[in-house]
Amino acid sequence: MSRCLAERSIDHVVLERGEIANSWKTERWDSLRLLTPNWQSRLPGYEYQGDDPDGFRTMLETIEFIERYAKLIAAPVQTHSAVISARRSDNGYEIRTRQATWHCDTVVLANGACNISQVPALASAVPARIAMLTAAEYRSPTRLDSGGVLVVGASATGTQIADEIQRSGRKVTLAVGEHIRVPRTYRGKDIQWWMDVAGVLDERYDQVDDIVRVRNSSSLQLAGYPDRRMTDLNSLSSIGVKLVGRLAGIVGGKAQFSGSLRNVCALADLKMSRLLGTIDEWASTNGLDAKMSPPHRFEPTGVEASPPLVIDLRSGDIRTIIWATGYRPNYSWLEVPLFDHKGYVRHDGGIVQSPGMYIMGMPFLRRRKSTLIDGAGDDARDLSIHLASYLRRKCRVLPRATRLRESTSRR
Amino acid sequence: MDMSQKTVDNGVNVEALLGAREALAKAPQAAQFKWRATCKWMNGTHSRSTVEGFYGLGDEQKHKTQFTFDADHPEIFASQDKGATPVEFVLVGLASCLTAGIAAVAQLRQIKLRSVSATLQGSMDVRGILGADTDVRNGFDGIEVIYNIDADASPDDIKALVAQSQKRSAVYDILTNPTNVRVEVQ
Numbered sequence: 001m002s003r004c005l006a007e008r009s010i011d012h013v014v015l016e017r018g019e020i021a022n023s024w025k026t027e028r029w030d031s032l033r034l035l036t037p038n039w040q041s042r043l044p045g046y047e048y049q050g051d052d053p054d055g056f057r058t059m060l061e062t063i064e065f066i067e068r069y070a071k072l073i074a075a076p077v078q079t080h081s082a083v084i085s086a087r088r089s090d091n092g093y094e095i096r097t098r099q100a101t102w103h104c105d106t107v108v109l110a111n112g113a114c115n116i117s118q119v120p121a122l123a124s125a126v127p128a129r130i131a132m133l134t135a136a137e138y139r140s141p142t143r144l145d146s147g148g149v150l151v152v153g154a155s156a157t158g159t160q161i162a163d164e165i166q167r168s169g170r171k172v173t174l175a176v177g178e179h180i181r182v183p184r185t186y187r188g189k190d191i192q193w194w195m196d197v198a199g200v201l202d203e204r205y206d207q208v209d210d211i212v213r214v215r216n217s218s219s220l221q222l223a224g225y226p227d228r229r230m231t232d233l234n235s236l237s238s239i240g241v242k243l244v245g246r247l248a249g250i251v252g253g254k255a256q257f258s259g260s261l262r263n264v265c266a267l268a269d270l271k272m273s274r275l276l277g278t279i280d281e282w283a284s285t286n287g288l289d290a291k292m293s294p295p296h297r298f299e300p301t302g303v304e305a306s307p308p309l310v311i312d313l314r315s316g317d318i319r320t321i322i323w324a325t326g327y328r329p330n331y332s333w334l335e336v337p338l339f340d341h342k343g344y345v346r347h348d349g350g351i352v353q354s355p356g357m358y359i360m361g362m363p364f365l366r367r368r369k370s371t372l373i374d375g376a377g378d379d380a381r382d383l384s385i386h387l388a389s390y391l392r393r394k395c396r397v398l399p400r401a402t403r404l405r406e407s408t409s410r411r
Numbered sequence: 412m413d414m415s416q417k418t419v420d421n422g423v424n425v426e427a428l429l430g431a432r433e434a435l436a437k438a439p440q441a442a443q444f445k446w447r448a449t450c451k452w453m454n455g456t457h458s459r460s461t462v463e464g465f466y467g468l469g470d471e472q473k474h475k476t477q478f479t480f481d482a483d484h485p486e487i488f489a490s491q492d493k494g495a496t497p498v499e500f501v502l503v504g505l506a507s508c509l510t511a512g513i514a515a516v517a518q519l520r521q522i523k524l525r526s527v528s529a530t531l532q533g534s535m536d537v538r539g540i541l542g543a544d545t546d547v548r549n550g551f552d553g554i555e556v557i558y559n560i561d562a563d564a565s566p567d568d569i570k571a572l573v574a575q576s577q578k579r580s581a582v583y584d585i586l587t588n589p590t591n592v593r594v595e596v597q
Contacts, residue, residue, distance in 0.1 A: 251589070267574045
């Protein structure tokens with residue numbers, strides 16, 4: 001967005017609570033790689049130029065990538081400037097940080113969807129002896145006790161963490177609710193490549209049947225391992241991860257798991273089949289069949305006849321619980337009435353109900369790829385057009401020059 | 412939805428359901444329902460339950476007629492067999508909930524159903540309910556449901572109907588997830 005605003009000569013500042021690429025530096029585990037291939041992280045005016053376009057960036061590489069972009073576009077970033085309040089003022093908005101107060105005509109909320117780890121209320125019933133971490137706090141298996149680990153949540157995060165911890169020699173039990181299964185590679189090409197070319201990632205928010213459901217979907221069970229292995233439940237089972245249903249309750253020190261495991265796996269298998277069907281149809285229509293290996297489907301997810309419904313957390317078998325149960329945004333500082341009954345910002349493709357205010361970085365904001373780094377560019381382009389036009393109209397109404405002002409001296 | 416193009420009719424008023432879904436999403440109070448049943452002991456293990464009134468959409472409601480259910484134990488349980496067993500009622504509950512869901516989802520997806528039938532089986536080690544072994548649970552060890560569906564759709568699409576029905580089924584949820592049950596004596 002900064003790059004798009006600069007291109008339009010719109011005076012702006014980027015307020016960052018920590019350092020550039022803060023979340024990547026402080027809230028990710030050590031071995032994490034992006035699950036999108038390097039070629040796919042395209043930002044306005046900035047394509048991948050390295051020698052491994054099909055590889056997956058490590059955290060250090062991701063941080064460097066973002067820092068380099070910020071420098072390249074000379075983004076006017078104020079670091080260590082956490083916003084403590086954002087509210088409407090007489091002719092625009094007043095944004096306060098600890099160091100300064102900013103007055104502006106437009107605001108873009110870009111703090112993303114992952115500020116706070118979501119931990120279910122039943123966590124309070126976990127016996128005291130068991131160590132608990134959120135995915136945001138997890139760093140590496142070496143920092144865990146040597147006993148069994150229960151990973152709760154089987155999306156991208158949960159499956160990757162389960163995979164890594166099981167390979168470290170600790171017995172992992174994975175609690176599985178609804179999830180999205182995909183292969184890493186299909187017919188010789190990366191799944192992200194397929195979703196990109198077949199237009200799946202370009203699907204617009206106003207073209208999907210149930211945007212609320214789609215925006216609430218969990219992340220794909222996908223990982224950026226150099227060996228390109230799948231991290232679906234079959235892959236995890238094959239290295240010894242034990243699957244149980246969704247964690248539904250904890251009573252008397254006993255964890256209760258849903259009996260719906262078989263169906264959530266069936267739902268995921270069917271959904272994957274539909275995606276591959278879409279890909280096959282696109283490949284056929286576009287004359288790719290001759291050059292590629294033929295269409296095929298994957299083994300259904302294997303579920304044991306009677307998965308355990310209860311695990312006694314006091315038995316000592318489980319020493320650590322890792323909550324890979326999602327995130328939500330932090331809007332404690334946002335004093336503008338934008339929220340729905342669940343505390344999320346209501347928006348129409350990133351345009352919110354306060355004039356001159358926009359939101360970015362939310363799942364399926366404008367397109368399916370809005371969730372990815374690759375989607376930020378198009379979202380920024382679209383919203384900056386709207387923002388620029390808003391500013392032009394505002395300038396005509398108010399003869400005063402509208403400029404970003406910083407008041408109160410910075411300490 | 413274009414009414415004039417509606418060719419598939421499984422008898423489910425999906426427009427009404429979709430309308431209700433939209434309206435109730437905005438009015439959660441109206442979505443609070445209370446389903447009820449009363450039960451009277453007859454003799455031995457025979458009891459008679461009735462269902463008539465329920466609460467929903469902000470008001471007391473009534474079924475068109477009162478429904479009556481006799482429940483009992485079979486003769487091999489040294490009983491009179493005046494009705495199906497309570498656990499068989501649970502299987503009926505699950506079957507009817509899933510089947511209704513299949514019809515609704517099929518209609519929404521414009522899939523014509525020609526026939527749908529299910530057989531259900533709940534396995535149980537009766538030493539649990541007899542108190543003969545405290546390691547044995549009272550309830551089912553597991554429930555199996557087998558659907559036979561003849562419809563205008565691919566096998567995967569039919570499987571998807573059944574999967575979606577489970578995803579949205581009340582009884583499936585009640586059975587697969589913990590539910591608080593509080594029993595008082597007045």
